[in-house]
Amino acid sequence: MAYWLMKSEPEEVSIDDALAAGDSPWFGVRNYQARNFMRDQMRVGDGVLFYHSSCAEPGIAGIAQVASVAYPDATQFDPQSKYFDAKSTPDNPRWMLVDIKATRKTRLLSLITMRSLPELATMVVLQKGSRLSITPVTEDEWDAVLKLLD
Numbered sequence: 001m002a003y004w005l006m007k008s009e010p011e012e013v014s015i016d017d018a019l020a021a022g023d024s025p026w027f028g029v030r031n032y033q034a035r036n037f038m039r040d041q042m043r044v045g046d047g048v049l050f051y052h053s054s055c056a057e058p059g060i061a062g063i064a065q066v067a068s069v070a071y072p073d074a075t076q077f078d079p080q081s082k083y084f085d086a087k088s089t090p091d092n093p094r095w096m097l098v099d100i101k102a103t104r105k106t107r108l109l110s111l112i113t114m115r116s117l118p119e120l121a122t123m124v125v126l127q128k129g130s131r132l133s134i135t136p137v138t139e140d141e142w143d144a145v146l147k148l149l150d
């Protein structure tokens with residue numbers, strides 16, 4: 001099993017929205033490295049730290065799991081979507097997504113708190129210049145976060 005941190009703006013999809021929805025498509029990713037994580041490395045059952053970003057207090061807000069294999073993100077084909085990509089076609093899609101299933105909301109583990117914890121110092125999300133919406137999490141980091149949230 002692998003572990004991931006996936007960022008979502010709570011105004012678009014919050015942990016509460018994800019819990020209410022059941023399996024939710026992780027749509028709108030338009031970064032090749034993040035797409036490749038979903039397409040090439042994510043497997044059903046992988047653990048996900050659900051992270052609220054671009055908000056007053058960013059941080060880990062819940063736990064989820066990968067609920068599907070990668071498949072084409074339909075928003076790339078919709079001219080009305082802000083995620084439309086005119087260069088992408090159904091025969092040759094550029095953007096993929098996975099479904100995630102939120103399993104529980106947690107107390108917020110804020111970015112400020114995360115930065116202060118030595119056991120999380122190696123997390124990709126905490127590295128200077130890291131802006132990816134999906135990043136790998138090591139098993140040790142996963143275990144440390146779960147311990148902090150229990």
